[in-house]
Amino acid sequence: MKVSIYVPVLLAGVLFASNSQAANLYAGESMAEEVCSQCHGIKKPAEGSPFPSLAGRDVAYLRQALKDYRDKTRVSDIMNSIAGSLSDTDIKNVTAYYGKQKP
Numbered sequence: 001m002k003v004s005i006y007v008p009v010l011l012a013g014v015l016f017a018s019n020s021q022a023a024n025l026y027a028g029e030s031m032a033e034e035v036c037s038q039c040h041g042i043k044k045p046a047e048g049s050p051f052p053s054l055a056g057r058d059v060a061y062l063r064q065a066l067k068d069y070r071d072k073t074r075v076s077d078i079m080n081s082i083a084g085s086l087s088d089t090d091i092k093n094v095t096a097y098y099g100k101q102k103p
């Protein structure tokens with residue numbers, strides 16, 4: 001029967017689509033290492049630096065903070081310009097990554 005060959009293909013499509021909804025920790029990690037860690041570090045910011053730590057923080061809080069910086073309801077020259085170039089997906093990935101780090 002011809003229909004049966006479509007089933008696995010359809011299923012794969014569904015699985016792939018639902019998987020892409022989840023945060024991509026690898027993408028989050030490379031963004032954290034390339035961009036954010038310059039100030040925030042990965043586990044913690046450099047000793048004595050003025051930057052807040054992000055590791056192990058509440059993910060919902062971090063996401064909201066970045067969205068607030070992006071739409072400038074929270075003001076910080078540095079973070080407004082960094083968050084301004086982040087997509088929703090970037091925010092989801094990088095916050096999921098930081099939330100999983102042990103401080």
Ligand code: HEC
Pocket residue numbers: 031032035036037038039040050051052054062063065066075076078079082094095
């Ligand atoms: C050039 C330095 C710099 C870089 C790079 C940087 N930040 Fe920040 N970040 C800051 C500073 C300074 C603050 C504090 C701003 C304020 O007073 O609100 C901050 C604050 C934050 C906060 C709020 C923390 C809190 O406790 O409320 C989050 C979340 C954050 N940054 C995420 C990120 C992410 C994610 C990246 C990478 C995409 C990033 N930052 C890159 C300097 C930086």
